[in-house]
Amino acid sequence: AQKVTQAQTEISVVEKEDVTLDCVYETRDTTYYLFWYKQPPSGELVFLIRRNSFDEQNEISGRYSWNFQKSTSSFNFTITASQVVDSAVYFCALPGASFGGATNKLIFGTGTLLAVQP
């Protein structure tokens, strides 16, 4: 079955610390995508990254980096030199079962609340 586990419910760090958010997934598919979304206190959901299972290279975007390891079914997200504006709930997501060829019905983890203290 398709499943996403974010074991860290809440993380609190002090500004400028590095922090890693864990995501472990289960899938029966041999090729798949993984996603991260951010939900700031204002409530909207913001797409951060999509990663194809073909590509296990680390992805870096500014202070954000993602480590995808197929061998451990993990897709972890690291924020370097965290800032107060990074305070948000972060969701990892994986497409669920197919319907008529569509595989876009995302299954979300329960999210990790990151609080960055000044």
Place this chain on the structure above:
Amino acid sequence: NAGVTQTPKFRILKIGQSMTLQCAQDMNHNYMYWYRQDPGMGLKLIYYSVGAGITDKGEVPNGYNVSRSTTEDFPLRLELAAPSQTSVYFCASSYQEGNSPLHFGNGTRLTVT
């Protein structure tokens, strides 16, 4: 470009009342979705649609109905509101099958008392 627009932003319902949550997108996306978000539970899929006239149930469809008469609109109907439907509802759309990112609306916070 407005993206995905949800109305209303907030609503309080009494038990047994009905209402429709509106969702419209202007990106010509075929795929649209309704999720609900409860504290600590992530997002759960209620209903989805792969195109006008085609809808199907997600993980938690009980107590809800949808329709998709146009590509742009995907309203969610609550017929007999119950306290268990107190939640934040998100509508989303995507461009194509095969794992393109979801574009979310800003959500509707619904309280049923």
